[in-house]
Structures are given as C-alpha cells and as structure tokens.
Amino acid sequence: MTDYQTADFYADVALVDDPHAYFDFLRGQGPVTRLPHRNVVAVTGYEETVQVMLDTEHFSSINAVTGPIPGVPFEVTSDDITAQLEAARPKMPFADQVVTEQGVRHSNLRSIIAPLFTPGRLKAMETPLRDTADALIDEFIGDGRVNLVQQYGGPYATLIIADLLGIPQKGRRQFRDLLKDAVPAVIGATPEDMMKNPLVSIGKTLFGYIAKRRLVHHPLLRPVTRMFAGATGEGDILTRLALAKFPDGSRPTLVDLTALGAFLFGAGQDTTNRLLANAFRVIATRPDIQVDLRANPKRIPAFIEELLRFDGSVKSGGRLCQKTTMLGGLEIKAGTTILLSHMAANRDPRRFEDPGVFNMDRPRAKEHLAFGRGAHTCIGAPLARREVSVSIERLLARLDNIRLSPAHHGAAGQPSFEYEPTYILRALRNLHLEFDPIAE
Numbered sequence: 509m510t511d512y513q514t515a516d517f518y519a520d521v522a523l524v525d526d527p528h529a530y531f532d533f534l535r536g537q538g539p540v541t542r543l544p545h546r547n548v549v550a551v552t553g554y555e556e557t558v559q560v561m562l563d564t565e566h567f568s569s570i571n572a573v574t575g576p577i578p579g580v581p582f583e584v585t586s587d588d589i590t591a592q593l594e595a596a597r598p599k600m601p602f603a604d605q606v607v608t609e610q611g612v613r614h615s616n617l618r619s620i621i622a623p624l625f626t627p628g629r630l631k632a633m634e635t636p637l638r639d640t641a642d643a644l645i646d647e648f649i650g651d652g653r654v655n656l657v658q659q660y661g662g663p664y665a666t667l668i669i670a671d672l673l674g675i676p677q678k679g680r681r682q683f684r685d686l687l688k689d690a691v692p693a694v695i696g697a698t699p700e701d702m703m704k705n706p707l708v709s710i711g712k713t714l715f716g717y718i719a720k721r722r723l724v725h726h727p728l729l730r731p732v733t734r735m736f737a738g739a740t741g742e743g744d745i746l747t748r749l750a751l752a753k754f755p756d757g758s759r760p761t762l763v764d765l766t767a768l769g770a771f772l773f774g775a776g777q778d779t780t781n782r783l784l785a786n787a788f789r790v791i792a793t794r795p796d797i798q799v800d801l802r803a804n805p806k807r808i809p810a811f812i813e814e815l816l817r818f819d820g821s822v823k824s825g826g827r828l829c830q831k832t833t834m835l836g837g838l839e840i841k842a843g844t845t846i847l848l849s850h851m852a853a854n855r856d857p858r859r860f861e862d863p864g865v866f867n868m869d870r871p872r873a874k875e876h877l878a879f880g881r882g883a884h885t886c887i888g889a890p891l892a893r894r895e896v897s898v899s900i901e902r903l904l905a906r907l908d909n910i911r912l913s914p915a916h917h918g919a920a921g922q923p924s925f926e927y928e929p930t931y932i933l934r935a936l937r938n939l940h941l942e943f944d945p946i947a948e
C-alpha cells in the first residue's frame with residue numbers, strides 16, 4: 509500500500525493505476541496542499557483550479573508539460589521572478605510551445621492554428637471522421653476482437669490530425685508508425701528523456717512540407733512555379749499554414765510553424781486515443797449504458813461530457829508561480845510548481861454531487877475542466893468531441909455485445925487494467941475487447 513503522505517507524484521508508479529484515490533486523499537488535506545517533494549503545491553479543488561488557470565499574472569504555463577522537471581534554472585531570491593523566468597525561457601525544455609508561451613507571443617501562435625478549428629473546417633472534417641473510423645474498423649471486424657488503443661484509437665487520432673493539416677497521403681503511414689508507441693511525460697523521466705521525442709521526427713517532415721510551400725510562393729520564384737501550378741499543393745491547408753501571418757502582419761518563422769504543426773500531434777494524439785479507451789472501458793463494463801447508447805445515439809454527447817468529467821484523459825498539467833500570492837488560504841511563493849489536476853477538480857464534491865458516480869444525466873457536467881480554462885483552453889476540443897463521438901457511433905453501429913477480453917483483463921466481476929506510467933495522461937495501456945460483428 510502506497511503511503512500517500514510521502515508519495516512523489518512525478519516518480520511513484522504506484523500512483524498510476526488509481527490517481528483518483530490519491531487526489532481524493534490530497535483533497536482531504538485541503539483544496540491546495542503542499543507536497544513533500546520538488547517544491548510542488550497540488551491544487552485539487554475546482555474553484556482553486558479555475559483561479560490558477562485564469563490568473564496568468566501570478567501563474568505561468570511555462571512548465572505546463574514538464575511540471576517540476578527539471579525546475580527553474582536559476583536561484584529564486586525574490587517574490588517576483590516574471591522577468592527572470594522570461595529570460596530563462598530558452599534554457600527550459602518545451603518552453604517554446606503554444607501551450608507554454610504567454611502574452612502576445614501566445615496569442616500570435618494560437619492565431620495561426622485557429623483557422624484549422626473553425627465550424628466550417630470542422631464540418632469539412634465530418635466525412636474523413638466517419639470514413640477513417642470505418643476503414644479502421646474494417647481492419648479488425650472479422651477477428652471478433654480488438655486492442656482498441658493500438659488498433660483503433662492511436663491510428664485514428666494520427667490520421668485525423670494528418671487530415672486536419674492536409675498532410676499528403678504518402679506521408680501518413682510514416683506518422684502512424686512514429687507515434688505508435690509514444691508515451692508522453694513518463695514517470696521518473698530525466699531532463700534528457702524530455703528531449704527524446706517522436707515529435708522531433710514529425711517536425712522534421714513538417715518542416716520539409718512547409719519550407720517547400722514557402723519557397724514556391726516566394727515572389728521571385730512565382731513566375732517559374734506558376735508553370736507547375738497544381739504540383740505545389742496550391743491552396744491546400746499546408747500552403748495556407750505556410751503563408752499565414754500574425755495579426756500584426758508579421759510572419760511566423762518556419763520553426764514556429766513546424767513546432768505548431770508538431771504540437772498538434774502531441775496535444776491531440778494520446779489525449780483523444782486514451783479518452784476513447786476510457787469511454788470503452790465504461791461501455792464494456794456497463795451493459796446498461798451500452799444498450800442505452802446503441803438505442804439512443806443522440807445521448808452520446810452527454811455520455812462524452814460525463815466521461816470527460818468522470819475519467820478524462822488529462823490527469824495533470826503544470827503551472828509555475830512567478831509572483832508570490834495567496835491560493836486557497838496558502839501563501840504560494842514565487843518559484844513554486846503548481847500541480848494542476850483537471851482530473852481532481854472534476855471530482856471536487858463541492859462542485860459535482862457524488863463525483864465518483866458516472867451519471868450521464870448529471871446537470872452541468874459540461875462545466876468540467878477536462879479541456880482546461882482561460883487563455884490556454886484546448887483549441888482542439890470541438891474536434892476531439894467529434895472524433896470520440898463519431899468513433900463511438902460507428903463502433904456501436906458495427907460491433908454488438910462489446911465486452912472485455914477475459915484473457916487480458918481477467919474475470920468480468922473484477923477486471924484489471926494497466927495504465928501507462930505518465931504523470932500527464934490517464935492512459936490505458938491496452939483495451940482488449942471482444943464483440944459480435946454486425947452484418948451491414
């Protein structure tokens with residue numbers, strides 16, 4: 509039995525399988541609790557979590573991905589380290605991403621990817637969302653079983669982001685292979701581990717696509733490239749990305765664009781895949797819900813909102829206190845890492861009655877924090893909702909009597925599940941299902 513009092517959230521794999529119990533324990537100490545390691549304060553209360561997310565003056569998202577690893581690269585000697593932190597940004601891993609940037613730089617980066625998520629663009633995604641689902645189901649339906657994480661959710665999320673960005677068909681297989689076994693923010697990770705990342709390879713390929721499009725649209729080359737119109741992806745999504753400008757008319761660098769494209773794979777891949785796995789963990793173990801959703805597909809969106817609240821795929825994120833302040837009655841000194849837990853906030857009984865109960869008819873379930881809040885709210889949330897919704901719809905329409913594989917998850921009364929050892933995600937390692945194919 510893990511001693512929650514002394515456990516290290518960032519190193520203790522024993523906390524992985526049931527983070528809810530650990531967060532409930534922390535919340536029992538108060539909505540804001542100092543942890544025994546790494547100068548971290550955990551926030552498990554709903555209101556306090558919202559407060560941190562909205563307060564960009566005192567809390568920086570510079571460590572949103574890395575949390576306290578490797579920590580602030582200078583000695584903290586004052587109650588306001590805002591300027592020092594900004595100066596240290598180039599030395600901090602992952603501090604140059606849209607989710608970790610702040611102020612004008614953040615809104616500039618966000619403005620470049622915003623056109624990918626307009627209602628019109630999402631509408632155009634409906635056909636690929638459905639066709640990709642059906643094509644992947646075709647690959648395993650004849651077997652009567654599937655490992656949903658590896659054979660469906662993983663490739664589905666990759667292929668949809670590839671579609672979103674307009675990646676040429678021939679590049680998609682490579683992306684699918686690269687992301688196959690990637691797990692972000694592994695527990696016990698060293699700073700060096702943080703730098704090894706499949707997104708680097710994805711970035712290199714994206715760099716090539718975007719650089720080529722910038723080049724062929726360069727004013728000096730236009731007369732030549734016009735002769736080859738069509739061969740250069742005229743008007744495609746990558747071209748629009750390559751030529752996009754910041755709101756003030758200046759142009760992002762190629763590195764900015766590449767990092768943004770690669771980040772979409774990082775942010776939208778495992779989050780979506782593992783949410784879908786959490787969804788089917790519920791569907792496979794609650795026949796009443798399975799029957800209800802199959803008969804009433806219109807209830808799938810309500811199911812998804814309650815799932816996001818009850819067992820979303822993001823477990824935690826980081827913030828760094830850059831100006832000493834008060835939070836939940838505790839003084840938080842500049843330099844302190846905040847363990848921000850979307851998952852814990854979503855089970856705060858002060859906000860959600862009987863939070864450990866899955867209730868599709870819960871009023872205001874949509875107020876969960878699974879997609880964050882404030883400046884860094886998930887820009888991909890509408891797409892993620894559609895990905896999961898279309899997937900559930902198609903899987904239920906084509907697979908009957910979906911159940912856990914006893915060979916992998918044990919007896920139905922007491923199933924067991926393994927989770928990836930990451931501190932960021934609630935990530936089922938595998939979800940082995942059996943089913944009866946429905947003849948169409």
Ligand code: HEM
Pocket residue numbers: 569572606607608618669771772773775776777779780783820821822825826850877878879880881883884885886887888889891892
């Ligand atoms: C179920 C799926 C998803 C979940 C649970 C999720 C969750 C989140 C959360 C909690 C944040 C805020 C992080 C913070 O404040 O530190 C975030 C940000 C972000 N997400 Fe998602 N996400 C999902 C899917 C996606 C998808 C499909 C995409 C794009 C293809 C995406 C792109 C982003 C981006 C770009 C940001 C950074 C926004 C910013 O900093 O302005 N996400 N996501």
